[in-house]
């Protein structure tokens with residue numbers, strides 16, 4: 483997976499490659515799909531949701547530039563796979579999930595794997611997590627119709643967020659950097675994520 487899907491497609495960050503090689507992705511997919519866990523596509527994880535394709539996880543993580551001291555907000559815990567990748571690289575990860583079933587499943591697995599730097603929250607992550615603000619990094623693993631100002635406000639100066647923005651069926655993956663009082667936006671390409679349902683997301 484690391485060699486053919488990530489390195490070959492231009493993922494170069496050594497820490498991201500190492501972590502993607504280390505975290506056992508098969509533990510995060512339903513048992514009947516374990517043999518496909520390292521394949522080059524997303525997989526269903528229950529509740530109508532999906533675990534992202536390995537390349538997309540790597541691309542988003544690389545674009546997030548997570549450093550050891552970082553406090554990260556993840557919107558959309560899902561299986562907890564992206565959460566584990568972030569927790570390996572960051573100081574603390576706050577992860578918000580709308581489905582309490584998915585959140586408790588991920589929490590059980592990640593605690594079992596020994597992660598102690600993850601805080602799990604059930605709620606509408608499109609509003610961010612005002613009680614824990616500010617964050618050095620914010621990542622959304624579901625799509626948004628536009629970039630919520632409220633999320634930008636929860637980023638530190640020099641903070642970075644990575645999120646898919648667009649319509650229901652197709653989005654652009656954006657890296658947004660806060661530079662003082664202005665914002666720099668980089669388009670990382672076309673993508674197709676499940677929707678984030680919430681106040682700043684989709685209505686259903």
Ligand code: SAH
Pocket residue numbers: 527531532533534557558559560561562563564565578579580581584605606607608623624676677678679680681683
């Ligand atoms: N990163 C996950 C993939 C998550 S798919 C993984 O590695 O498995 C997107 C997730 O966002 C789904 O689990 C969905 O339930 C959740 N979601 C949808 N709307 C949300 C919202 N408003 N706030 C938080 N999570 C939301």
